[in-house]
Amino acid sequence: MSYVDVGKVKLFYQVLNPVGSPTVIMVHGLYTHHAIFFWCGAKDLAEQGYRVVVYDLRGHGFSKGRRDGLTLTDMASDLLGLMDALSIGQAFLVGYSFGGTVVVKTATVAPERVTGLALLEAAGMDASQIKQTEDVDQAITDTLAGYSESIGLRIPTRSANQFRDQVHRLLDAGLTQDMMADVDYFQRLDWDLIPQPALLVYGRQSPYIEDGRLAASRLPSSRLILLDGDHNMVVRQGAVVARRLVDFFRAVSAGAPLPDFTDPAPEAEPPGPAEEVTR
Numbered sequence: 001m002s003y004v005d006v007g008k009v010k011l012f013y014q015v016l017n018p019v020g021s022p023t024v025i026m027v028h029g030l031y032t033h034h035a036i037f038f039w040c041g042a043k044d045l046a047e048q049g050y051r052v053v054v055y056d057l058r059g060h061g062f063s064k065g066r067r068d069g070l071t072l073t074d075m076a077s078d079l080l081g082l083m084d085a086l087s088i089g090q091a092f093l094v095g096y097s098f099g100g101t102v103v104v105k106t107a108t109v110a111p112e113r114v115t116g117l118a119l120l121e122a123a124g125m126d127a128s129q130i131k132q133t134e135d136v137d138q139a140i141t142d143t144l145a146g147y148s149e150s151i152g153l154r155i156p157t158r159s160a161n162q163f164r165d166q167v168h169r170l171l172d173a174g175l176t177q178d179m180m181a182d183v184d185y186f187q188r189l190d191w192d193l194i195p196q197p198a199l200l201v202y203g204r205q206s207p208y209i210e211d212g213r214l215a216a217s218r219l220p221s222s223r224l225i226l227l228d229g230d231h232n233m234v235v236r237q238g239a240v241v242a243r244r245l246v247d248f249f250r251a252v253s254a255g256a257p258l259p260d261f262t263d264p265a266p267e268a269e270p271p272g273p274a275e276e277v278t279r
Helices: 034-038 042-047 072-085 098-109 136-151 157-172 175-180 209-218 238-254
Strands: 002-006 009-016 023-027 051-055 091-096 114-120 198-203 222-227 276-278
Touching: 002 072, 009 034, 009 042, 009 072, 023 072, 023 098, 034 042, 034 051, 042 051, 042 238, 072 098, 091 098, 091 238, 098 114, 114 238, 136 157, 157 175, 198 209, 198 238, 209 222, 222 238
Parallel strands: 023 051, 023 091, 091 114, 114 198, 198 222
Antiparallel strands: 002 009, 009 051, 222 276
16 A cells, blocks of 8 residues: 655545556545546546555555645645655646645645646535534435445445444544645635636536536636536536546646536447536
8 A cells, every 4th residue: 555644644545547647636525535437537547647646644544644634725735745655746637626625725825736636526614514423323324325226226235334434433533634724725715826727517406506507607718617416426427527627638638728618428438418618
């Protein structure tokens, strides 16, 4: 297992296609871990020639060390520390859910390290969504049931128990308080601090769709794609998302205008829902 030291944290990471180029770093969301991207395009990107780096946020997965310090500033610092340790001067950053917000924060702190950014269902830290429920275990049970129904797969008991344990550990470490420090992050952000091209992918039934529209309206250079599905659309439509990421990366690398993403899906794959693209 591979680790890098970033302060008092040891981040677990994995590299797919180490000789590939350019580098893509993928950042997962809260309570999950790096393996989520094996459902969401990491292998597809590696097969297309990209060097893909996935890792576990502090307090998540296989990462070791302190679990507290879970603000966006802390997470962005960890990501930049990972890049330094792996001698990555600049990379495409892809973030799913909370990971997307980490990517945005990193792009504002060190824009020179970001070639382009892709936000997959990134959330803007709304206070009503952060507030901790009185019955945490029931909320976890409801969340797992909803996730299972959304992706169409049964969650194994072992995975459910690991998820439950991780939620409790992070809440005990002060996650709610740290997230409250970043409330309304999208609304307060000066988006002009991010000059890099951006791709935004959201589900039409996502509770965070307005965050995507806000980001798209304020980012100087961006494309917003709406796919059928909810917040877990990225898992259900991983192959579609990967194709759009490749199109985006290729355009940015070539210095070309961002594509419209209106081309039909290849016939070799099951036909997907129509896509809505907003400039």
